Amino acid sequence: MKIRALFARSLRSTWYLFAGLRTALPALLGVCLLPLALLLAFGVPGLPWVAGRIRVLTNIERRRAAKVLGYPIREPSTPVAADPYRQYFALMRSASVWRDIAWMIVHGFLGLLIGVLSVEVWIGIPWDLALPFWWWTVRPGTLGAGAQIYTWPEAIAYPLLMTVFLTALQLWGQPQLARFQGWYARRLLGPTRRTELAARVESLTETRAQALEAHGAELRRIERDLHDGTQAQLVSAALRLGLADQRFDADPGGARELMLDARSGIEHALTELRTVIRGIHPPILSDRGLAGAVRALAAGRPVPVTVDMPEPDRRCPAAVEAAAYFVVAEALTNVAKHSGAAHAWVSLRHDGPYLTVRIRDDGTGGADPNLGSGLAGIRRRVAALDGVTRIDSRTDGTGTNVEVELPCGL
Amino acid sequence: MRLVIAEDNVLLREGLQLLLTTVGHEVVAVAGSGPEVVPTLLEHRPDAAILDVRLPPGFRDEGLRAAIQARKVLPGLPILVLSQYVEETYAAELLAEGAAGIGYLLKDRVARVSEFQEALERVAAGGTALDPEVVSQLLTRRDPLDSLTPREREVLGLMAQGLDNGTIAATLVITERSVSKHVGNIFGKLGLPPDEAGDRRVRAVLAYLEAGD
Numbered sequence: 001m002k003i004r005a006l007f008a009r010s011l012r013s014t015w016y017l018f019a020g021l022r023t024a025l026p027a028l029l030g031v032c033l034l035p036l037a038l039l040l041a042f043g044v045p046g047l048p049w050v051a052g053r054i055r056v057l058t059n060i061e062r063r064r065a066a067k068v069l070g071y072p073i074r075e076p077s078t079p080v081a082a083d084p085y086r087q088y089f090a091l092m093r094s095a096s097v098w099r100d101i102a103w104m105i106v107h108g109f110l111g112l113l114i115g116v117l118s119v120e121v122w123i124g125i126p127w128d129l130a131l132p133f134w135w136w137t138v139r140p141g142t143l144g145a146g147a148q149i150y151t152w153p154e155a156i157a158y159p160l161l162m163t164v165f166l167t168a169l170q171l172w173g174q175p176q177l178a179r180f181q182g183w184y185a186r187r188l189l190g191p192t193r194r195t196e197l198a199a200r201v202e203s204l205t206e207t208r209a210q211a212l213e214a215h216g217a218e219l220r221r222i223e224r225d226l227h228d229g230t231q232a233q234l235v236s237a238a239l240r241l242g243l244a245d246q247r248f249d250a251d252p253g254g255a256r257e258l259m260l261d262a263r264s265g266i267e268h269a270l271t272e273l274r275t276v277i278r279g280i281h282p283p284i285l286s287d288r289g290l291a292g293a294v295r296a297l298a299a300g301r302p303v304p305v306t307v308d309m310p311e312p313d314r315r316c317p318a319a320v321e322a323a324a325y326f327v328v329a330e331a332l333t334n335v336a337k338h339s340g341a342a343h344a345w346v347s348l349r350h351d352g353p354y355l356t357v358r359i360r361d362d363g364t365g366g367a368d369p370n371l372g373s374g375l376a377g378i379r380r381r382v383a384a385l386d387g388v389t390r391i392d393s394r395t396d397g398t399g400t401n402v403e404v405e406l407p408c409g410l
Numbered sequence: 411m412r413l414v415i416a417e418d419n420v421l422l423r424e425g426l427q428l429l430l431t432t433v434g435h436e437v438v439a440v441a442g443s444g445p446e447v448v449p450t451l452l453e454h455r456p457d458a459a460i461l462d463v464r465l466p467p468g469f470r471d472e473g474l475r476a477a478i479q480a481r482k483v484l485p486g487l488p489i490l491v492l493s494q495y496v497e498e499t500y501a502a503e504l505l506a507e508g509a510a511g512i513g514y515l516l517k518d519r520v521a522r523v524s525e526f527q528e529a530l531e532r533v534a535a536g537g538t539a540l541d542p543e544v545v546s547q548l549l550t551r552r553d554p555l556d557s558l559t560p561r562e563r564e565v566l567g568l569m570a571q572g573l574d575n576g577t578i579a580a581t582l583v584i585t586e587r588s589v590s591k592h593v594g595n596i597f598g599k600l601g602l603p604p605d606e607a608g609d610r611r612v613r614a615v616l617a618y619l620e621a622g623d
Contacts, residue, residue: 263521270518274495283464283495287471296499300547 006171013174016067017118020181023061024111030054031108034101047088051078051097058100058189061107065189068182076191077199096195103188110184114177118170125166128159207386214384225276233269237262281322282329290321290348294328298346302336303361308347316355316408323381323406324348324357330374331359331402339363339400355408360401367393367400375402382406411534414456416441416473417492418466422517426460429520433527441465444472448480451487458511458534463493463500474500481507488534492517498547501540502620509572509613513539528577538572538612545570548619557599565592570615 030037030053040046055078062073076096091097135155149155191199244258277283284293291309298305315321328346335344341363349356367375375391382389387406393399413435417423427437441450443466451459459480465472477489490513491504501514513533519541520526529539545567558566561582568578575593579586597604602614 267518267521270516277495284497284499286469287464296497299502300498302550 010171010174013068013178014118014122014170016064016178017115017174017181019064019115020107020111021115023057023064024107024115026057027104028108028112030057030104034105045084047091048084051091051100054097054100054104058103061103061185062189065182065185068178069186073186073190076189076195077202095192099188099192103185106184106188107181111181114181118174118177121166121170125163128162128166131159132156211384211386214380217380218384222276222280225272225279229272230269230276233265233272237265237269240265279326281318282325285318285321285325289315290324293321293325294346294348297325297329297332301332301344303332303339303341303344305332305335305344305346308345310349314350316406320355320385320406320408323385323387324355324404326381327357327378327402327404328359330378334367334374335359335361335363335400338367339365341399350408351405353408355406357404357406358401360399362399364395365393365398365400366395367391378402378404411435411457411530412438412454414439414441414450414454414459416444416447416450416459416461416465416476418442418462422462426520429523429526430460433523443467444476447473447476448483451480451484455484456487458488458490458530460490460492460530462517463491471500474503477504478507486511486536488536489513490515490530490533490539492520496541496544496547498544501544501616505538505613505616509538509616510536511538513572514544515539515541516543529572532572537574540571540612540616542567542571548616558596562592562596562599565589566596566615569593569596569611570619572612 037050040050055075059075062075066072076099078091078094078096131149132155135149149158240258240262244255244262247255247258282293284296287293288296291311294309295307298307316324328348332344332346335341339361341361344359344361347356347358347360349358370376379389382404385406387404390401390403390405392401392403413430415423415426415430415437417426417440423440427440430437438456439450439454441447445467447459447461447465459477461473461477463471463473465476473493474491477491480487480489488511489504491500492515493500494517496514496516504512504514511533513529515526515529519529533539548570549563549567564582565578568581573581575586575589579589582589594604596602600618602618
């Protein structure tokens with residue numbers, strides 16, 4: 001049983017190494033063409049093309065290496081610049097381009113050698129075992145790698161010894177070789193710590209820019225709400241009061257009418273203002289903290305809501321808590337309006353530097369963030385804080401699952 | 411009426427004082443922060459207290475906490491809680507020990523002077539005044555309410571606000587007899603004891619609405 005597993009592993013490794021020819025042969029070709037390629041690369045438009053071809057090949061190897069490493073090698077980012085000249089120099093300076101080339105050279109030779117040898121050794125075993133049957137048909141002393149066969153005992157012992165030796169070699173060596181091939185692929189094709197950091201900085205810069213953009217959009221939305229709603233209402237009320245003042249002596253009845261209008265205008269403005277304030281930072285959040293506020297939210301629902309939220313050991317920045325509250329409120333509103341659910345679950349967790357909010361229901365699912373403004377609002381609000389929104393709402397009866405991850409300061 | 415008010419915002423405090431004295435009440439003392447409320451009440455023993463929810467030092471829900479504490483220290487003291495916003499949860503907390511002599515209103519309501527005055531007097535007389543916004547929050551919650559006609563829902567909402575049949579009739583411009591008929595129907599449909607009146611009726615209605623599912 002154990003032997004069988006060993007054989008299976010060894011054969012798998014052999015196949016892996018043999019399949020390595022698929023990248024090794026093009027790599028060798030690439031090595032042969034390298035002088036030409038470098039010449040071509042001196043031309044400004046040539047280099048991206050050359051680097052691109054090499055990247056296609058190395059990407060195949062990156063995916064292939066998953067078989068021995070257990071995971072595909074991550075592709076290091078290639079510098080991208082706006083104009084061809086900058087692109088040219090960026091590529092020239094890019095470590096990942098040169099490392100791709102280094103791998104090509106190593107794999108072009110080693111990959112070919114190992115790929116061919118590992119298969120050849122297996123073929124050598126039946127070849128040796130067949131020796132006793134025909135060694136005597138050729139001139140004595142012409143056969144055998146490493147040993148010449150002159151006598152029958154030699155002809156029997158040598159193949160047996162070789163078979164044992166080669167089998168042992170293959171069982172032990174093939175996985176080692178496969179691992180070795182994976183190792184040098186990972187070393188040369190994987191992102192270095194430096195490029196990894198650079199890539200992370202790049203993605204952070206990008207999400208930060210998006211977050212700032214989304215944040216700006218939020219501010220503009222609030223400004224518009226105040227400007228078009230509250231402010232306009234108050235102006236109109238002030239105007240009515242002014243008119244009432246003018247009309248007061250001549251037409252007290254009309255003046256009174258205007259004053260009452262002004263009052264209802266102001267009441268409207270106050271109602272709208274409350275809505276805007278709730279949108280910015282719900283007052284209950286200041287009063288009761290996130291836990292208390294979410295419990296209050298969950299309490300007033302037509303669909304029963306189970307809240308799972310350990311007393312938080314720390315508070316997140318106000319904007320983050322407000323967003324989390326908003327997400328829960330919006331999602332629960334959706335549950336009540338659209339899901340047809342009998343129950344909903346809300347959970348809030350501090351996961352390292354993140355605050356994870358999850359709202360789940362047992363309804364019909366099928367929520368589309370592109371259709372409902374509620375889910376789009378959640379996305380927008382979360383994006384403004386550089387958070388992540390995942391919405392899973394299949395119609396297979398698993399209900400809707402909204403998960404939001406918000407960076408919680410630190 | 412002799413009143414104690416707790417309000418830290420000068421503008422609002424003066425406005426409220428002006429309003430209350432204009433309609434003939436006397437503001438005997440003003441508390442400027444949460445911790446001052448109960449001692450002030452103990453010292454002056456007013457007929458009723460008007461408290462703002464958000465007070466120093468924390469500017470959170472000190473006024474609400476003070477109200478709950480005051481209910482324990484001075485049982486039966488009518489308290490009207492005013493706030494810039496209303497939360498159903500707060501209403502539930504205020505009403506936990508009984509709805510008699512409790513009011514919870516948006517500050518906006520002071521603009522309708524006579525209605526505000528009525529609410530204050532109702533609370534002082536041991537009744538209840540619950541803001542329509544709280545009531546509407548409560549009313550959005552239960553499915554069995556679908557069995558009510560729109561008119562019955564309206565009547566239920568007004569009952570929950572703490573209004574008596576006479577006021578409900580006046581508000582909806584219908585006769586008091588048809589109000590009692592609606593009330594009977596509502597209580598029948600919701601399975602509530604029909605003989606409740608006054609603050610016990612409000613409690614029954616609120617308890618039903620707050621029970622959730």
